[in-house]
Amino acid sequence: MFDPVEKLKEFIRHQSVSTDSKCKAGMEGAQEFVSSLLGSLGFTVEVVKTDLHPIIFAQRGGDAAWPHVVIYGHYDVQPADPLNLWKTPAFEPTIIGHRIYGRGAADNKGPLMTNITAVARLLEENPALPLRITFLVEGEEEMGSPSFEKFLVSHKDRLKTADFVYLSDTGIPNEQQVVITSGLRGLALFDVHVTGPKGDLHSGLHGGVLRNPIQALAEILATLHTPEGRVNVPGFYDGVLDVHPWEREELRKLGADEAAYKKFLGIDTFYTTPGFSPFESQRFQPTLEINGIGGGYQGEGTKTVIPSKAFAKISCRLVPNQEPARIKRIVMETIRARTPSGVKVEFVDQHKGDPYIVVPPGRSNTPANQSPVLAHAFRATDAAVTAVWGRPPLYLREGGSVPIIADIKRVTGLDSVMFGLFLPEDNLHAPNEGFSLEIMKKGIETTKRILAAVAAG
Amino acid sequence: MFDPVEKLKEFIRHQSVSTDSKCKAGMEGAQEFVSSLLGSLGFTVEVVKTDLHPIIFAQRGGDAAWPHVVIYGHYDVQPADPLNLWKTPAFEPTIIGHRIYGRGAADNKGPLMTNITAVARLLEENPALPLRITFLVEGEEEMGSPSFEKFLVSHKDRLKTADFVYLSDTGIPNEQQVVITSGLRGLALFDVHVTGPKGDLHSGLHGGVLRNPIQALAEILATLHTPEGRVNVPGFYDGVLDVHPWEREELRKLGADEAAYKKFLGIDTFYTTPGFSPFESQRFQPTLEINGIGGGYQGEGTKTVIPSKAFAKISCRLVPNQEPARIKRIVMETIRARTPSGVKVEFVDQHKGDPYIVVPPGRSNTPANQSPVLAHAFRATDAAVTAVWGRPPLYLREGGSVPIIADIKRVTGLDSVMFGLFLPEDNLHAPNEGFSLEIMKKGIETTKRILAAVAAG
Numbered sequence: 001m002f003d004p005v006e007k008l009k010e011f012i013r014h015q016s017v018s019t020d021s022k023c024k025a026g027m028e029g030a031q032e033f034v035s036s037l038l039g040s041l042g043f044t045v046e047v048v049k050t051d052l053h054p055i056i057f058a059q060r061g062g063d064a065a066w067p068h069v070v071i072y073g074h075y076d077v078q079p080a081d082p083l084n085l086w087k088t089p090a091f092e093p094t095i096i097g098h099r100i101y102g103r104g105a106a107d108n109k110g111p112l113m114t115n116i117t118a119v120a121r122l123l124e125e126n127p128a129l130p131l132r133i134t135f136l137v138e139g140e141e142e143m144g145s146p147s148f149e150k151f152l153v154s155h156k157d158r159l160k161t162a163d164f165v166y167l168s169d170t171g172i173p174n175e176q177q178v179v180i181t182s183g184l185r186g187l188a189l190f191d192v193h194v195t196g197p198k199g200d201l202h203s204g205l206h207g208g209v210l211r212n213p214i215q216a217l218a219e220i221l222a223t224l225h226t227p228e229g230r231v232n233v234p235g236f237y238d239g240v241l242d243v244h245p246w247e248r249e250e251l252r253k254l255g256a257d258e259a260a261y262k263k264f265l266g267i268d269t270f271y272t273t274p275g276f277s278p279f280e281s282q283r284f285q286p287t288l289e290i291n292g293i294g295g296g297y298q299g300e301g302t303k304t305v306i307p308s309k310a311f312a313k314i315s316c317r318l319v320p321n322q323e324p325a326r327i328k329r330i331v332m333e334t335i336r337a338r339t340p341s342g343v344k345v346e347f348v349d350q351h352k353g354d355p356y357i358v359v360p361p362g363r364s365n366t367p368a369n370q371s372p373v374l375a376h377a378f379r380a381t382d383a384a385v386t387a388v389w390g391r392p393p394l395y396l397r398e399g400g401s402v403p404i405i406a407d408i409k410r411v412t413g414l415d416s417v418m419f420g421l422f423l424p425e426d427n428l429h430a431p432n433e434g435f436s437l438e439i440m441k442k443g444i445e446t447t448k449r450i451l452a453a454v455a456a457g
Numbered sequence: 458m459f460d461p462v463e464k465l466k467e468f469i470r471h472q473s474v475s476t477d478s479k480c481k482a483g484m485e486g487a488q489e490f491v492s493s494l495l496g497s498l499g500f501t502v503e504v505v506k507t508d509l510h511p512i513i514f515a516q517r518g519g520d521a522a523w524p525h526v527v528i529y530g531h532y533d534v535q536p537a538d539p540l541n542l543w544k545t546p547a548f549e550p551t552i553i554g555h556r557i558y559g560r561g562a563a564d565n566k567g568p569l570m571t572n573i574t575a576v577a578r579l580l581e582e583n584p585a586l587p588l589r590i591t592f593l594v595e596g597e598e599e600m601g602s603p604s605f606e607k608f609l610v611s612h613k614d615r616l617k618t619a620d621f622v623y624l625s626d627t628g629i630p631n632e633q634q635v636v637i638t639s640g641l642r643g644l645a646l647f648d649v650h651v652t653g654p655k656g657d658l659h660s661g662l663h664g665g666v667l668r669n670p671i672q673a674l675a676e677i678l679a680t681l682h683t684p685e686g687r688v689n690v691p692g693f694y695d696g697v698l699d700v701h702p703w704e705r706e707e708l709r710k711l712g713a714d715e716a717a718y719k720k721f722l723g724i725d726t727f728y729t730t731p732g733f734s735p736f737e738s739q740r741f742q743p744t745l746e747i748n749g750i751g752g753g754y755q756g757e758g759t760k761t762v763i764p765s766k767a768f769a770k771i772s773c774r775l776v777p778n779q780e781p782a783r784i785k786r787i788v789m790e791t792i793r794a795r796t797p798s799g800v801k802v803e804f805v806d807q808h809k810g811d812p813y814i815v816v817p818p819g820r821s822n823t824p825a826n827q828s829p830v831l832a833h834a835f836r837a838t839d840a841a842v843t844a845v846w847g848r849p850p851l852y853l854r855e856g857g858s859v860p861i862i863a864d865i866k867r868v869t870g871l872d873s874v875m876f877g878l879f880l881p882e883d884n885l886h887a888p889n890e891g892f893s894l895e896i897m898k899k900g901i902e903t904t905k906r907i908l909a910a911v912a913a914g
Contacts, residue, residue, distance in 0.1 A: 019756075019757060019758035019759070019760075020756075020757065021757070078760060079754075079756065079760055081756070082657075085656070085657075143758055143759070144759070171662060185661060187661075187761070189759050189761070196724065197722045197723050197724055198722065198723025199542070199723070199884070199887055199888065199889075200539075200542075200886070200887040200888065201722070201886075201887060202857065202885045202886040202887065203744070203746045203748060203772055203774065203886075204642055204644075204774055204855075204856045204857030204858050205628060205739070205855070205856050205857050205881070205885065206722065206739060206856070207739060207744040207746050207774050207856060208729060208730060208733075208735075208738040208739045208742050208743075208744045208774070208856065209718075209722070209727055209728070209729055209735040209738060209739050210722055210724050210727060210728050211724075211726075211728040212746055212747055214678070214747040214749070214750050214769070215678065215679075215681075215682060215746075215747055217675070217750075218674070218675040218676075218678035218679045218747070218750075219675075219678075219679040221671070221672065221675035221676075221679075222672075222675045222676040222678075222679035222680075223679075224672075225672060227797070261666075265654045265655065265658070265663065265666070265667055266654050266655025266656070266765075267653065267654055267667050267668075267799055268798075268799065269668075269798045269799040270666055270667060270799070271666070271667050271668040271798070271799050272665060272666055273665060276665075278665075278666040278667075281665040281666060282662070282663060282664060282665040282666050285665050286665075287660070287664040287665045289660045289664050289669055289672075289761075289763055290669055290671040290672055290675070290752075290753065291660060291753050291754050291759065291760060291761055291762055291763070291764070292671070292752065292753035292754035292755045292760070292762075292764070293671045293674075293675075293750055293751065293752050293753060293755075293767065294750065294751050294752075294755040295747075295749065295750045295751075296747065296748050296749035296750060296770065297536075297748050297749040297770060298749045298750075298751040298768075298770075299476075299477075299536065299538070300476060300477065300478070301476035301600055301807070302476070302600070302601070302646050302748065302770060302772065302807045302808065303476075303535060303536055303748060303749070303770075303886065304644070304646070304746075304748055304772050304858075304886060305748055305749075305886055305887065306746055306748070307748070307749070310750060311755075312671070313753065313754060313755075313759060313760075315660055315759065315761050317660065317661055317664050317665070340684070341725075341726045341728070342724055342725065342726040342727070342728045350758070350759045351759065398661075398662070399661045399662050399663070399664060399665065400659065400661030400662050401661050401761075424662070427656070428659045428662065429657070429658075429659040429660075429760065429761060429762055430656055430657040430658060430659065430762065431656065431657065432656075
């Protein structure tokens with residue numbers, strides 16, 4: 001039996017940044033690492049080619065009467081920059097106390113390794129376990145899974161034999177409280193490019209004559225929120241699902257501390273959707289964020305130019321039942337309508353993803369036609385978490401996005417049990433990403449119990 | 458006698474970017490090139506150390522009764538980036554038709570070489586020329602001449618024996634029409650830094666909770682202009698000098714073509730100070746420009762962060778009688794007052810420079826106490842330009858800044874005759890900077906005649 005921490009270190013060392021064409025070797029290394037590990041556990045591993053990064057499709061078959069779980073994960077990671085803000089090397093895993101640091105430690109290499117280890121131990125203890133398992137590990141999650149839907153369609157028949165999807169790519173509030181994620185926000189991303197004069201100009205010779213594209217971009221972006229914090233795009237909130245009372249109740253049980261959260265963020269004032277607490281706003285309300293902006297001279301000292309171009313990278317987080325394509329369209333239309341004279345605006349489309357919601361059994365709004373195996377898996381999860389962590393999980397929607405969860409539902413009809421493992425301090429998508437090895441240990445035991453219970457039926 | 462074009466090529470090859478610490482060798486090379494050239498003409502060359510880049514102080518003495526002209530220039534250049542937009546190598550001078558391309562070709566290496574060549578030829582023809590000449594060539598013009606005022610103060614007594622300053626570091630509208638610059642805009646530059654959360658955050662997990670510093674910066678910047686094009690900072694226009702009727706008349710004589718100018722800029726609409734034509738606005742009105750902006754992720758693809766920081770580089774072009782220190786203070790105060798909650802704003806001060814105006818003899822507002830040698834120099838310039846170019850020069854204020862002209866006036870009392878040489882298409886401070894060799898040829902002849910006339914008294 002392998003040591004999961006040593007395996008995780010090996011996994012992190014592969015620089016698998018899917019959006020960076022310079023990381024080809026790291027992507028291949030990470031894929032081969034996962035494929036060979038699953039192969040060593042007796043899985044039949046298929047490496048499914050895509051236009052970009054292959055998908056690992058690894059199966060443990062069995063009697064068609066056995067339950068069938070699909071375990072999802074991804075081997076790609078976010079870019080590591082700005083590198084100068086890392087306290088330990090981004091791709092050299094470093095253990096400090098009970099935490100391991102490195103890009104991808106939490107998103108998603110640590111949690112994926114947790115679930116692979118649980119399966120390995122379960123099969124070691126009971127090689128005849130009556131459970132069909134399919135690992136589905138992709139390499140394009142951090143770029144919006146552009147190849148995943150095509151894969152789902154082509155593998156639809158083989159996936160439809162499954163009962164539910166199980167994954168750990170969501171968060172929990174602290175080391176004591178497990179959360180099963182009952183919803184995810186969707187995404188709509190694009191870049192805005194503003195062009196003014198045909199070339200950069202001397203701001204002395206030509207200043208006072210034309211509109212500066214940075215100024216125009218700032219004027220456009222400044223209109224996209226109300227002073228109170230709502231997204232100021234007509235139609236943006238159309239169709240947003242009301243929050244169900246049991247959801248607010250779960251959040252109350254969470255007992256999150258606003259003062260501590262402010263301190264964690266390093267801010268003195270929240271800026272939320274009006275009428276929602278910060279914890280409600282980040283789970284139940286959509287956003288429009290500017291993820292990056294650039295234009296003109298950004299170097300040392302000064303350069304007195306009026307630049308030709310400026311751009312911003314925009315992402316919207318969406319909630320049920322916002323439709324990403326419609327949101328992109330109305331935000332782009334709004335930007336176009338608010339573009340001042342003297343500059344041109346253009347868009348570069350990026351990826352998108354649907355929002356998702358799943359209601360666990362026993363809630364007043366649980367769908368009547370919920371799959372019995374899914375309901376059983378939820379109950380097994382409840383029991384396993386209570387046994388290992390000493391208290392039952394909470395069922396909460398969260399602010400992050402795993403767009404493929406909605407894709408899986410749409411294409412195959414499968415719902416997902418999302419067993420959260422990473423902490424707020426794990427710094428996902430940011431410098432000094434880390435993952436708790438204590439949580440990994442408990443996570444392995446929990447997943448083992450859940451899968452054993454599902455197998456037992 | 459040297460070939461001025463070959464000498465200019467040699468000069469351009471020295472990568473003398475004063476703001477870039479990687480260009481130390483280029484700065485030294487350019488300085489030694491000018492020093493040795495002036496030495497070869499019989500000048501006594503002093504290389505005056507400063508905190509950064511030395512000032513070349515080269516003198517041809519003579520009888521105290523002889524007129525004394527100070528010829529100013531600078532050997533430093535702007536940064537060359539973005540390099541990918543250059544059609545020829547930035548630091549390998551390339552002649553295409555009658556134009557030479559390379560960083561610094563027009564600003565200021567070509568014009569300075571024009572005046573050095575004129576002096577060389579004049580002294581070759583008449584070694585006993587009754588004219589004292591001081592070359593004053595600095596290496597910090599493109600960074601705002603931070604050492605120049607200290608130098609002026611320490612060399613005040615030696616400079617006060619001069620009658621006027623002569624320089625070519627301003628522009629002309631086309632190859633036919635010379636302009637003697639009668640005024641320059643001043644400068645006030647600083648950077649704004651906006652900080653939100655203490656680190657970059659995942660926009661899914663934390664989006665909807667706090668103000669994004671890019672959004673805050675955009676909201677601040679968007680308030681700094683009115684939709685009509687005025688700078689929207691209380692007190693910004695206080696003290697701005699009215700335009701004198703003869704100045705508007707000179708501009709009318711220029712007969713500039715708005716449609717052609719739009720085409721040159723590549724814009725479809727002007728955006729000027731209300732009540733001023735574009736040509737008036739760029740000469741007689743102040744500006745506030747955003748020269749650069751940056752924050753968050755600017756790379757390939759997407760990175761869904763809420764960044765911790767964003768910044769903008771701001772420069773104001775000022776006109777008589779705006780005071781740069783006051784303008785900086787009120788713009789910073791306005792930005793601070795308009796900073797929304799949840800973010801912090803900080804400033805990094807950059808350089809500044811006073812605006813300048815000089816009124817040639819014979820204009821209704823010529824000062825009564827104007828120096829007779831200055832008045833004679835203006836008349837000599839008028840005659841030389843008329844003879845060489847076939848039409849008299851126009852006297853126009855221009856939008857660019859040579860802050861040391863106002864410093865010289867303040868410290869030594871000397872006014873400047875600014876003989877413009879570069880064209881709109883010379884792309885100063887931008888990729889594909891170039892300079893006309895035809896203008897260089899005529900410029901050499903003109904400067905020769907002016908200095909000969911001044912010497913003749």
